[in-house]
Structures are given as structure tokens and as C-alpha cells.
Amino acid sequence: MSTTEGYMTADGRQIGGVVMEMKNITLKFGGVTAIEDISFDIHEGEIRAIIGPNGAGKSSMLNVISGFYVPQQGEVFFRGTKRAQLKPFEVARQGIARTFQNIALFEGMSVLDNVMTGRLTHMKAGIISQSLWRGSAEREEMANREICERVIDFLEIQSIRKTPVSRLPYGLKKRVELARALASEPKLLLLDEPMAGMNVEEKEDMSRFILDVNDEFGTTIALIEHDMGVVMDLSDRVVVMDYGKKIGDGTPNEVRNNQAVIDAYLGVSHD
Amino acid sequence: MPEQLFFTIEVFLNGLMTGVLYSLVALGFVLIYKASGIFNYAQGVMALFAAMTLVGIMEGRVPFAHLINAILGTKIHHFGWHVNAFLALILTMGVMLLLAWLVQKVIFKHLVNQEGIILFMATIGLAYFLEGVGDLMWGGDIKTLDVGIPQGLNLWIDETTYNMFDYGLFIDNLDIYASVVAAILVLVLVGFSQYTKQGRAMRAVADDHQAALSVGVSLNFIWIMVWTLAGFVALVAGIIWGTKSGVQFSLSLIALKALPVLMLGGFTSIPGAIVGGLIIGVGEKLFEFAIGPLIGGATENWFAYVLALLFLVFRPQGLFGEKIIERV
Numbered sequence: 196m197s198t199t200e201g202y203m204t205a206d207g208r209q210i211g212g213v214v215m216e217m218k219n220i221t222l223k224f225g226g227v228t229a230i231e232d233i234s235f236d237i238h239e240g241e242i243r244a245i246i247g248p249n250g251a252g253k254s255s256m257l258n259v260i261s262g263f264y265v266p267q268q269g270e271v272f273f274r275g276t277k278r279a280q281l282k283p284f285e286v287a288r289q290g291i292a293r294t295f296q297n298i299a300l301f302e303g304m305s306v307l308d309n310v311m312t313g314r315l316t317h318m319k320a321g322i323i324s325q326s327l328w329r330g331s332a333e334r335e336e337m338a339n340r341e342i343c344e345r346v347i348d349f350l351e352i353q354s355i356r357k358t359p360v361s362r363l364p365y366g367l368k369k370r371v372e373l374a375r376a377l378a379s380e381p382k383l384l385l386l387d388e389p390m391a392g393m394n395v396e397e398k399e400d401m402s403r404f405i406l407d408v409n410d411e412f413g414t415t416i417a418l419i420e421h422d423m424g425v426v427m428d429l430s431d432r433v434v435v436m437d438y439g440k441k442i443g444d445g446t447p448n449e450v451r452n453n454q455a456v457i458d459a460y461l462g463v464s465h466d
Numbered sequence: 467m468p469e470q471l472f473f474t475i476e477v478f479l480n481g482l483m484t485g486v487l488y489s490l491v492a493l494g495f496v497l498i499y500k501a502s503g504i505f506n507y508a509q510g511v512m513a514l515f516a517a518m519t520l521v522g523i524m525e526g527r528v529p530f531a532h533l534i535n536a537i538l539g540t541k542i543h544h545f546g547w548h549v550n551a552f553l554a555l556i557l558t559m560g561v562m563l564l565l566a567w568l569v570q571k572v573i574f575k576h577l578v579n580q581e582g583i584i585l586f587m588a589t590i591g592l593a594y595f596l597e598g599v600g601d602l603m604w605g606g607d608i609k610t611l612d613v614g615i616p617q618g619l620n621l622w623i624d625e626t627t628y629n630m631f632d633y634g635l636f637i638d639n640l641d642i643y644a645s646v647v648a649a650i651l652v653l654v655l656v657g658f659s660q661y662t663k664q665g666r667a668m669r670a671v672a673d674d675h676q677a678a679l680s681v682g683v684s685l686n687f688i689w690i691m692v693w694t695l696a697g698f699v700a701l702v703a704g705i706i707w708g709t710k711s712g713v714q715f716s717l718s719l720i721a722l723k724a725l726p727v728l729m730l731g732g733f734t735s736i737p738g739a740i741v742g743g744l745i746i747g748v749g750e751k752l753f754e755f756a757i758g759p760l761i762g763g764a765t766e767n768w769f770a771y772v773l774a775l776l777f778l779v780f781r782p783q784g785l786f787g788e789k790i791i792e793r794v
């Protein structure tokens with residue numbers, strides 16, 4: 196399954212080659228080994244899930260990909276070339292957008308302003324040219340604005356465009372965070388528990404959005420999710436982590452029938 | 467109309483002008499504090515340093531002349547040229563940019579995620595260091611600064627008011643120019659933060675570091691930028707104050723007045739810094755004028771602090787800050 200070539204999904208979608216590859220990643224915090232020698236890849240156009248019990252190291256993995264954590268060992272390949280240790284903002288500029296498990300929005304800004312910050316990596320005009328060539332700066336602003344409005348429409352948050360984010364309920368905040376990430380037109384989208392803390396209806400909406408993003412824009416998505424049902428519905432392939440180790444990797448069906456995974460999820464004691 | 471009223475108006479306007487200076491210094495504080503959580507004690511010294519550098523460049527002084535002479539036994543002091551004010555201004559802005567870069571590179575890059583009090587201590591160190599370097603570079607003498615801003619009584623206002631009310635208002639040209647320049651500076655800063663890419667990134671960093679990183683903003687770049695902007699604001703304050711009273715150590719002490727201004731205006735509000743500065747400027751002058759003689763004068767030394775204290779008691783979030791309600 197993990198060929199460098201693409202593959203065909205069960206529902207008949209053509210998936211591209213490897214876009215991101217993690218090789219032998221190890222990450223420690225003092226005595227705690229959050230990630231132990233894990234390798235996996237993400238193909239272009241697929242929805243890749245990372246699952247595992249609490250404290251398994253899922254968020255840590257996402258943080259390694261997005262540059263927030265620096266692994267002690269291992270290599271990261273992005274679009275075929277080995278990546279140097281990058282700062283989070285450099286990773287973002289490469290076209291990797293993310294959301295956070297605990298939501299990191301600009302609380303003092305409106306929804307629209309939050310989404311607009313997603314365009315920062317695309318804004319070209321510098322200070323000087325912005326003041327000298329007002330025309331081109333305005334055109335750029337309009338173009339960026341339009342993309343944001345489209346994302347806002349897409350995620351059905353038009354009615355709260357001007358609302359300060361701090362006033363929004365949790366579920367909508369999660370959606371705004373996704374909107375901001377989408378506004379950057381990412382090549383790879385990382386979602387850390389996009390549905391955590393949501394009610395059934397909100398979860399269904401979010402699932403639909405994730406599938407639509409992948410379907411309409413062909414965006415590659417890696418997501419962390421606890422709800423097995425959701426994972427089965429959404430993802431093309433799944434990495435299973437437990438206590439920092441990778442204990443499974445494959446299609447949802449393969450993973451579901453994997454004994455180590457069943458044990459981890461049923462809480463079979465570790466030795 | 468009674469003379470007393472005109473006196474009061476004069477005092478009021480005079481206070482407004484002093485307030486402009488307080489506002490500028492407070493503005494420098496707010497810029498840095500918002501983006502990095504650093505309370506920059508050195509803001510006043512930065513104004514002094516900027517003004518010294520401007521004078522030094524204009525007069526063609528050799529930087530570190532005393533040091534060079536002491537080591538090499540030479541007797542150089544001046545290059546023998548004069549630099550025009552505009553060019554010198556540009557060069558001084560370059561120096562402030564360099565200073566911002568060094569401050570970030572040498573000090574604050576290594577103090578990321580430290581407690582606020584540690585950052586504050588670092589800026590105290592920076593203040594003394596910068597003061598010393600300023601003296602070493604340009605000499606400790608009191609310097610006169612003249613960048614061509616007209617000074618003295620504004621005749622037009624004097625005559626017009628005299629013709630209308632039989633009383634000529636005394637307004638200093640320098641004060642008028644200072645207010646106009648300060649107003650333009652504030653408008654430019656607000657425009658910058660609202661409408662440019664860098665301004666947007668600056669607001670993002672001020673709001674949430676983690677989120678800012680995730681949308682591709684380099685914190686380091688923004689921090690250098692806010693120190694540079696604070697340096698420019700300090701330069702403007704330094705020019706105004708320096709033109710008025712000469713470039714000398716007392717300039718760095720206006721920073722201490724910025725503290726009560728910030729208590730009034732809130733530490734993170736740009737409009738707050740402006741309004742707070744004006745209120746304190748006007749307040750202390752009017753108070754001195756009206757009450758001062760009754761209680762022995764010199765009230766300007768403490769008025770601002772007492773006012774700030776009252777605010778701390780009754781409105782701790784400042785004029786424009788949002789009320790902080792603890793979640794329980």
C-alpha cells in the first residue's frame with residue numbers, strides 16, 4: 196500500500212504519490228518519549244488519519260510536521276526533498292496549514308479578519324510598494340478578500356463574518372480555525388481533533404466540510420480524531436499510535452481488524 | 467472677556483502640547499508591549515539616544531571620539547562637515563533600525579517565554595547601557611538641536627486673538643508643529659497597522675503568538691519591526707523635546723511620566739496612549755495653575771502619579787481597556 200506511486204481508493208478516487216514522508220521520528224520531553232521511531236507517509240490528495248488513545252503522541256506528531264516541535268531524531272521529506280529543521284512560520288510558508296487541538300484564534304479580531312490572516316503568506320506587497328503603488332496593493336487586497344469570502348461561504352459562516360471571535364461558541368470557533376487554514380490554500384492541511392467537543396450535528400457538518408475540501412480542492416489532509424466511526428467514514432488510510440509507538444497503518448478496515456489496535460483501544464494492559 | 471479665562475486657555479493649550487510628548491513616549495511603550503509583552507523601561511533613553519544621534523550626525527561629530535582619542539592619543543572630534551537635517555534624519559532612522567535589530571538579536575531572542583518581570587529587568591539594563599553608549603558615542607554635553615522647526619510666538623494667532631478679544635494668546639510655533647507632526651505620525655501608524663501586510667502580521671502577533679506562527683508570521687521579524695517603530699516614535703519625541711529644552715539627560719525622564727499615562731490609557735491601547743498622554747499633560751498644567759499656588763506649587767512632579775493611582779483603584783483596566791472578569 197505504501198508505494199511511492201499513487202493508488203486507487205475503495206470509492207474509486209485516484210490518489211497521487213507521496214507528498215510528505217516522516218522517517219524514523221523520535222521525540223522526547225525529558226524522560227517522556229512522546230514519539231518513538233515512527234515512520235509513515237502521506238499521499239497527495241488523500242485523507243490520512245492519526246488515531247490512538249490519550250497521550251499516544253498524535254498531537255506531538257502533528258507538531259513535528261508543522262515545525263512546532265523539534266524531533267531528536269528522524270527526517271522529514273516534503274514533496275520529494277529532505278526538509279531542514281524549519282521554524283513553524285517557515286513551514287506555514289511552504290503551504291502547510293494547521294489547526295490546533297486547543298484552538299488558537301485571534302480572539303480580538305472578527306471572523307473575517309481571522310480568515311484574512313490566512314492570506315498573509317500570499318500577500319506580496321511590502322511596506323514601500325504598498326504605500327507607493329496603492330493601486331496594486333488594493334487589487335491584491337481585493338483578490339485576497341474574495342478568496343476569504345469564498346472560504347467563508349464554503350464553510351457556511353457568512354452570518355458571523357463580522358462577529359468578534361471571542362464571542363463565538365466552541366463549535367463555530369473550530370470552524371473559523373478551519374476557514375483560516377483553508378484561506379491559505381494549503382498543499383497539506385493538518386487538523387488536530389477538528390471535531391472534539393462537538394455535538395452530533397456539528398460533527399456531521401464538520402465531516403462534510405472535510406470531505407468537500409478534499410473533494411473540491413483536492414487538498415491533502417492529515418487529521419487526528421478520537422471517534423472511530425468518524426475516522427472510518429472520512430479517512431483513506433490510518434496511522435495508529437499508542438504510547439509513542441506506531442502499532443498500525445493501513446486502510447480503516449485493515450486497521451480495525453488489527454489485533455494490536457483492538458487491544459490498545461480496549462485498554463488491554465501493556466505487559 | 468476676563469483675563470483669567472485666557473490664562474486658563476493658554477495653560478490648557480500648553481498642557482496639550484506637553485501631553486503630545488507624553489503620548490508619543492507612551493505610544494512607543496504600547497507598540498512594544500502589545501507585540502511582545504515587554505514593558506520597555508528604555509523607551510525614554512531611546513528618545514534621548516535618538517536625539518543625540520541626530521545632533522551628532524548633523525554636526526559631523528566623530529562617534530566614540532573620546533574613546534578613540536584616549537586609545538590612539540589623537541585629537542579628533544569633528545569630521546568637519548555638516549549634514550543637512552533631512553539626510554541626518556534618514557541616517558538616524560537607520561541607526562534606530564540597527565539598534566532594534568541588535569536589541570532583538572542580542573537580548574530578547576534569548577529571553578523568549580521568560581516571565582514579564584525578567585523582560586522588564588532586561589530593559590532596565592538596556593536603558594543604562596544605552597545611556598552609557600550614547601554618552602560614549604556623542605559626548606555627555608548638553609546639545610542644541612535645530613532641525614529647522616520654527617520656534618517662538620506665533621504672531622498670527624497672537625494678532626488674531628488680540629483683534630478679536632483684546633487679548634493675544636501666546637502659542638509657541640514649535641508646539642503647533644509638534645502637534646501636527648505627532649498627529650500625522652499617529653495616523654500613519656494606525657494606517658500601517660490596519661492596511662498593510664506587516665501591520666496585519668503585527669496585530670496577529672499582538673493577539674496570539676501560536677496562531678501567528680501558524681499563519682506564517684515570523685515573531686522575530688515582527689519584534690524587530692516594533693522596536694524599530696518604537697525607535698522612530700522615540701526619535702520624533704526626542705526631536706520635539708530636544709528642540710524645546712536641549713538634548714540632555716532629563717529627556718530620558720519623560721519616560722517616567724509615560725507610566726501614569728499608560729495606567730490611564732491601558733497598556734495595550736494606541737488611542738489610550740494618545741488620550742491618556744493628553745489628559746495627563748493638560749491635567750497637570752491646569753492643576754498646577756489652579757491649585758498649585760494654594761499648596762506650595764511643584765504639583766507637576768506628583769500630579770500624574772496620584773491621578774494614575776486613582777485610576778488603579780477605580781478603573782484598573784484603564785480608559786479603553788476591557789474589563790477583566792475572572793472566569794470561575
Ligand SMILES: Nc1ncnc2c1ncn2[C@@H]1O[C@H](COP(=O)(O)OP(=O)(O)OP(=O)(O)O)[C@@H](O)[C@H]1O
Binds near residue numbers: 255
Ligand atoms: N510540550 C510538551 N512538554 C512536555 N511534554 C509534552 C509536551 N507535549 C506533549 N508532551 C507529552 O508527550 C506525550 C504525548 O502527548 P500528545 O499531546 O502528543 O498526545 P495525544 O496523542 O495528542 O493525546 P490527546 O489525545 O490527549 O490529545 C504525553 O505524555 C505528553 O504529556
Ligand SMILES: [Mg+2]
Binds near residue numbers: 253254255296
Ligand atoms: Mg492531542
